[in-house]
Amino acid sequence: MTQDAIRFSDAGQTFRTDSGPLTALSGVDLSIARHEFVAVLGPSGCGKSTLLRMTAGLIKPTEGTVSVFGLPVTEPRDDIGIVFQQATLLPWANVEDNVVFPARHKRGRVSQKDREHARAIIATCGLAGFEKRLPGELSGGMQQRVGIARALFLNPDILLMDEPFSALDALTRDAMGFELLRLWQASPKTVLFITHSIPEAVILADRVVVMSERPGRVIANLKVPLSRPRNESSLRSSEMQDFMGHLRGLLIKEKVA
Amino acid sequence: MSAEADISITEQTDKPKKATHVTPPEPFMEKLIRMPVVLPLLTFVLILVVWEAGTRLFAVPSYILPAPSRIMGGFEVVSLSRWIEHVWSTLRVALMGFLLAIIISLPIAVGLAKSRFLSRSLYPLLVVIQSVPVVAVAPIIIVVLGTDDAPRVVITFMITFFPLVVSMTTGLMATPPELIELSRSLRAPVWREISQIRLPYATPYIFSGLKISITLSVIGAVVAEFVAAEKGIGYFIQFSTSMFKLPQAWAGLVVLLVMSLVLFQAVSLTQKILFPWSLPKERK
Numbered sequence: 001m002t003q004d005a006i007r008f009s010d011a012g013q014t015f016r017t018d019s020g021p022l023t024a025l026s027g028v029d030l031s032i033a034r035h036e037f038v039a040v041l042g043p044s045g046c047g048k049s050t051l052l053r054m055t056a057g058l059i060k061p062t063e064g065t066v067s068v069f070g071l072p073v074t075e076p077r078d079d080i081g082i083v084f085q086q087a088t089l090l091p092w093a094n095v096e097d098n099v100v101f102p103a104r105h106k107r108g109r110v111s112q113k114d115r116e117h118a119r120a121i122i123a124t125c126g127l128a129g130f131e132k133r134l135p136g137e138l139s140g141g142m143q144q145r146v147g148i149a150r151a152l153f154l155n156p157d158i159l160l161m162d163e164p165f166s167a168l169d170a171l172t173r174d175a176m177g178f179e180l181l182r183l184w185q186a187s188p189k190t191v192l193f194i195t196h197s198i199p200e201a202v203i204l205a206d207r208v209v210v211m212s213e214r215p216g217r218v219i220a221n222l223k224v225p226l227s228r229p230r231n232e233s234s235l236r237s238s239e240m241q242d243f244m245g246h247l248r249g250l251l252i253k254e255k256v257a
Numbered sequence: 258m259s260a261e262a263d264i265s266i267t268e269q270t271d272k273p274k275k276a277t278h279v280t281p282p283e284p285f286m287e288k289l290i291r292m293p294v295v296l297p298l299l300t301f302v303l304i305l306v307v308w309e310a311g312t313r314l315f316a317v318p319s320y321i322l323p324a325p326s327r328i329m330g331g332f333e334v335v336s337l338s339r340w341i342e343h344v345w346s347t348l349r350v351a352l353m354g355f356l357l358a359i360i361i362s363l364p365i366a367v368g369l370a371k372s373r374f375l376s377r378s379l380y381p382l383l384v385v386i387q388s389v390p391v392v393a394v395a396p397i398i399i400v401v402l403g404t405d406d407a408p409r410v411v412i413t414f415m416i417t418f419f420p421l422v423v424s425m426t427t428g429l430m431a432t433p434p435e436l437i438e439l440s441r442s443l444r445a446p447v448w449r450e451i452s453q454i455r456l457p458y459a460t461p462y463i464f465s466g467l468k469i470s471i472t473l474s475v476i477g478a479v480v481a482e483f484v485a486a487e488k489g490i491g492y493f494i495q496f497s498t499s500m501f502k503l504p505q506a507w508a509g510l511v512v513l514l515v516m517s518l519v520l521f522q523a524v525s526l527t528q529k530i531l532f533p534w535s536l537p538k539e540r541k
Contacts, residue, residue, distance in 0.1 A: 056442050076442040084435040092457055092534045105453055106443045134534060 003070050004031040005158060005190040006055055010064035012215070013050045023215040024050045028064070030209060030218055034157070035188040039201035041247065042211030043254060048194045051216070052160045055192060056080055068158065081151030083161045087143035089135040089150075095122060096131040099149045106154075118153060124186070125149040126179065141172040148180070158190045165200065174232070177204055181230065198247050202240065203230055210250050220250050323504040331508030335493075344512060346489035350406060350478040351520070354413020355471060362418045366425030367451055376426075387419040391477070395484045404485050412484075413477030417470040424466025428459025460535040464528045471520045475513060490516070 012026040024047035032038045042048050053059045054066045057076040066073045068080070089098045097104075099118040104110050122131055125145045135143055144164060151159060165173045177200060184191060195201050201208045202224055210220040225243060226234055234240065289295055305325050311317070312324040319327050332340075365383075368375040395412050402408035432455050440450040482491030490509050497506040528535060 053438070056438075058438055058441055076444050080442070082439065082442055084438075086433070086435065088433045088435040088439070090436075090454070090457065092460075092532070101453075102439075102443055105440060105445045105449055108449065136534065 003034070004067075005034040005036070005069060006030075006032040006192065007067045008051070008054075008064065009067070011051075011054065011061045011066050012063035013047065013054060013059065014062045025054075025061075026063075026215040026217055028216070028218055030221065032190060032192060032207075034190055036207065037184060037191045037193065037205045038207045038209060039193045039195055039205035040209045040211060041195060041198065041201045041251070042216065043213055043251065044196060046211045046213055047216030048196075048211060049162055051211075052082075052162050052192060052194055055158075056082055056160055078154060079157040081154060081156035081159050083144075083147050083151045083159065083164045085163045086167055087135070087140075087147035089143060089146055091135055094132045094134055095127060095138075095146050095149075098135065098146050099153055101150060102153045118149075121149045121152050122146075124183065125152075139172075140168050141176055144168065144176065145179070148183070152183075156189065158192070161191065161193045163194050163196065166195070166197070173200070178231070180204065181228075185229070198244050198251070199235060202226070202244055202247070203235060208247065210247060210254075212254050219254065220247075222247075320501060320503045323507055327504040328507040328511065331497075331502070331504035331506075334502070334505050334508075340512070343488060343490050343493050343509075344516065346486070347475070347478045347482065347491060347513075348516060350409045350413055350481060350489070351474040351516075353406065353410045354477050355417055355474040357410060357414045358418035358421050358470060358474070359467075361414070362421040362425055366422050366429055367455075369422070369426045370429035370455070371447070371451075383419065383422060386415075389415075391415045392480055395480055399481075399485045409478060409481035409486070412481040413474050416477035416480070417473045420469045420473065421463075421466045424462045424469075425459060428462025428466075429455045431462060432458040460528075460532050461537075464524065464532070464535065467524050468521060471524050472517050475517045475520065479513065 008028045008030040011028045012023065014021050014023045016022075028051065040048050040051060050059070054061050055068065055073065057073045057080075060074070068077060090101065093101065096115065096118055099122055100110050100114050103114045119131060122128060125148055127142065127145055127149065130138065130142065135146065138146070144167075147164070165176050168176060181204060191205075193201070193204060203226075205224055208220075208222050208224060209218055210222070211217065212219045222243075225239060235244070308322075309324050309326060312322055317324075323331070335343075365379070369380060370376075391412060394415070395408075398411055399408045402411060429451075436454050436458075437450065440454055445453075478489065479491035479494075482489040483495055486492040490513050494506045494509040494513075497503070497509060
C-alpha cells in the first residue's frame with residue numbers, strides 16, 4: 001500500500017483568544033495520497049488556512065495528529081512549499097532574487113547553481129525575460145507566478161496553496177489555474193489547494209473536500225468525475241454542472257445551518 | 258514609467274492605453290509657474306521685499322526686527338573661518354548625536370518588536386524618558402559629563418532617539434505575517450528574519466523617523482550650546498543677543514535654518530538613491 005503524503009487523524013485546533021477559546025477545526029480525518037491534487041472548499045473562517053498551517057508545521061494541532069509521509073509534523077519541513085493568498089514578495093528584490101530567497105534565507109548564501117536553478121524555474125513559470133524586474137513592475141498574476149516559483153525553488157514534494165488566485169481578476173485567475181495544472185503535470189506534486197471557488201476546485205483537483213462552518217469539519221470528500229487533461233470546456237457537460245450544483249448545495253446548506 | 262509599456266504585452270489587457278492625442282504646448286509662463294521651485298521661491302522673494310520695505314518705512318529698530326539687508330550685514334561681522342568653526346561645532350554634535358541615536362535605537366526597536374516582555378517593560382520607561390523636558394535636564398548633564406562634546410552629544414541623542422525608536426519598531430512590526438511564516442517554514446535563524454525581511458521592510462518607516470530626527474538633532478545641538486559652549490551657532494546666537502547684536506543673531510538663525518534643510522535633504526536623497534523602492538508610488 002502506498003503511504004499517504006498528508007494524513008489528518010482526528011486533528012483539531014483551538015486558539016486561545018482574548019474572548020475565550022475558539023475552536024477553528026475539530027475532528028478532521030483526511031488523507032491525501034502522494035501526487036494527488038486535493039482542493040479544500042469551505043466558507044470563509046472555517047479553518048481552511050489552519051489546516052494548511054498545521055500541515056506546514058507552523059502551528060501544532062491541539063487535538064489529534066497531522067502526519068506527512070508517515071511522520072507527525074512537529075516543525076516545518078524542507079519538502080513543503082507554501083503559496084500564500086498574496087504573493088508577498090520582497091519589494092526591494094527582483095524576480096530572480098525573490099525566487100532564490102529560500103536559499104539565501106535558509107543557508108545565508110546563494111550559489112551560482114542556485115541562480116541557474118532559479119532561472120530554470122522562472123522560465124517554467126512563464127516569467128523568462130522578467131528576471132531583473134522588481135515586483136512593483138509586475139501585474140498581480142505575474143507576481144503570483146513569482147510566488148509559485150519561490151515555493152517550487154526547494155523542489156518540494158508537497159505544495160500548500162492558500163487561496164493563491166483569489167486576489168486576481170477572473171480572467172487571470174482562470175489562466176493561472178491552467179498554468180498550475182501544466183506545472184503539476186510536468187512535475188507531479190502533492191497539492192493541498194485551499195479555495196472558496198467551486199469551479200476552481202473542480203477544474204483543478206482530483207478530489208474536493210468540503211468543510212463546514214466553524215468549527216471546521218470535513219462534511220464531504222468527493223472524487224471529481226473528470227478526466228485529464230482538462231480545459232475551458234471541461235465544466236460544460238451536464239454531469240459537471242450537476243456535480244458543481246451538488247457542491248453548491250452542500251455549501252449553502254452549511255451556510256444556512 | 259517605461260516598464261509598464263513592456264509588460265502590457267503579457268496579461269495587462271485591462272489597462273487603459275495611453276491617450277494618443279497630443280496636447281498643445283503650454284505657454285512659457287504657465288510652464289514656469291508649474292515648476293516645483295518657482296512658486297515657493299517667488300513667495301519667498303516677495304516676503305523679503307515686504308519685510309525690507311516694511312522695516313524701512315516704519316523705521317523698525319533692528320533689535321525688534323532687522324531688515325534682511327541688515328541681517329546680510331550680520332554675516333560680515335564675523336570672519337568666514339570663524340563661521341566655519343561655529344558651523345562645524347554644531348554640525349559635529351548634531352551628527353554624532355544623530356548617529357548615536359541610530360545605533361542605540363536599532364537594538365531597542367528590534368527588542369520591542371520581537372519580545373512582548375520587552376515591549377511591556379521597556380516601552381513605558383522610554384515614554385517616561387521622552388517626557389522629561391530635555392532642556393531642563395541639559396544643565397545637569399553638563400555638570401555630570403563635563404564641558405566637551407560628550408554632554409552635548411548626549412543631549413542631542415536624548416532629543417532625537419525617541420522618534421527613531423517608535424518609527425523603527427512600527428516598521429519592524431509592519432512586515433506581512435506571511436513573510437514571517439515563510440521565514441519560519443524555512444527554519445531560518447531569527448537574526449536572518451530580522452536582517453533579510455523585517456529590517457528592509459521597515460525602511461520606509463525608518464526613513465520617516467530619520468527625517469524627523471535629523472532636524473531634531475540640530476535643535477538638540479543648539480539647546481546644548483545654549484547651556485554650555487564657547488563655540489557653535491547656538492552659542493553664537495546667544496552671545497550675539499546678549500550683546501544686543503540682533504542682525505548678527507538673525508544671521509546665525511539663517512545658518513541654522515540652512516543647516517537643517519541641507520541635512521534633511523541629505524536624508525531624503527539617501528533614501529531616493531539607495532532605497533528607491535521604499536518611496537511611495539508617484540501620484541499622477
